[in-house]
Amino acid sequence: MTSTLDKLHAILRRDLLTAIRHRSGFVVALVGVFTELAAFYFLSRAIGPGFRPGGVEYFPFLLVGTGIYTFFVMSAQSFLSAVQEAQQTGTLEVLMTTSTAPAELVILSSISAFAGNLVNLLVYLFAGVAVFRASIHANFFSCAAVLVLSLAIALALGIAAATLQVAFQKGSAVLWLLGSGLWFLSGTMFPIQSLPRPLELLARAVPLTYAVDGMRRALIEGQSMIAMTGTLAVLAGFGVVLLPLALAGLSLSLRRARQNGTLSFY
């Protein structure tokens, strides 16, 4: 346990130092957050107060939807980028020869990637509430439960992207799917009930739909965990199924890459 915490500390420190030494990165990210929020704020004003998807104001609806969506995609993206960068610099091969098991390394690295994106999400939501006056009635415990369960799913998606990157050097394909398909289907910008029936059914099979919906109910409406039992159970179910599958896939692809000598191919 001490050793695992020590490794996590080393990975967090590496990522933090790397992030702060990209001097302009923070400023650019912050400007990006405010620009995006401003765009959504004026979009909701242009549409007018009459449009209340699911009975809530449109700006908080967009704030939570896009915040969670970005958290998912950026988590998978940062995870994939870490693998791609490690392949390009040759660190992936070296990392695979350390005493740390590949699965442990992947999970610890993902915690670090998610920590950074979690901070971004909190800044995004905070700015939406504090600067753009989004109206929320947060239930802390429900928010935490949705976030933790969503993390497991985001982790699985990140690992899936990394797996495809190691196996076929095409992890970006997964992100393309995330970027366009999930954006359209997960109810980020509009309620999924607006979709034609077959697409609505498809949207209900997408884990991100439940993460977005759950966070809206917890953060905007302040619903309790008991009221959200169904959504939390679905999120947990997705996590229980997807996470072991993604880890098994990654383990298989790493083994195959070591067999074929393609670990550092990109």
Add this chain to the structure above:
Amino acid sequence: MDRIVFESVLKIFRHRPALFNWLGRERGGETIALKDVSFSAARAEVLVFLGPNGSGKTTALKLISTMLLPDAGSVRVGGFDARRNAGEVRRQVGIAVAAERSFFPRLSARENLDFFAALDEVPRCERAQRINEVLQDTGLEEQADTLVMKFSSGMYQRLGIARALVKRPSVLLLDEPTRSLDAATTAHFWATIRALARQETTVLLATHNFAEAAAVADRLLLLHRGELLADRPVSGGESAEVLRSYYFRMTGEVDEAVLKR
């Protein structure tokens, strides 16, 4: 007991052309990197792989480090099979690969070493001291706190060696370790290799440098087109020139230096 046992190892790299390859000229096929190669290495022994490019030297080192898995035969380190007990093997092995820049560019040399030492489970209380030692051994004390993105090729190479040493492995694998080093650092490095062997470390080193082989080797393994042509001891008095003529005689390659005389 032998610390490394390589038994009838076969390693084949299969090449599949990319999708939509009709636009390019890439062809499928396979390369036999190692063919039925067997050897062993004892505690405190320094083995040097000599052989032309593509002879299988790096592949052999990568198989021992578990970066690669064999297609047939077995690789055992300290009694553990590299396929079935990869974790146990990795705990014993330190490797310095020839590829430069396998570091995190925005971390300093010390921070990189600290990161890899943590993943190699070097106890936290010992880490700073060990890092200082290997930085000194590789002549990087003055650059210890410089971001490695500012390093030269030679510094990267030294840092790679430092990374391999910091876990104090019982098996040290070195792929062309002095390729970019200056003469003084090279001489110091050869002395370090012999000192490690005296401390019971098994060292496997791949090189094209006959002087290096003569300076550090207890045994010479000559690889050619994936086959082990020779496995013989190197006596203390053998010079680089002797090893050079032996190499060209065994491989049948043309020594242009002799032709020019």
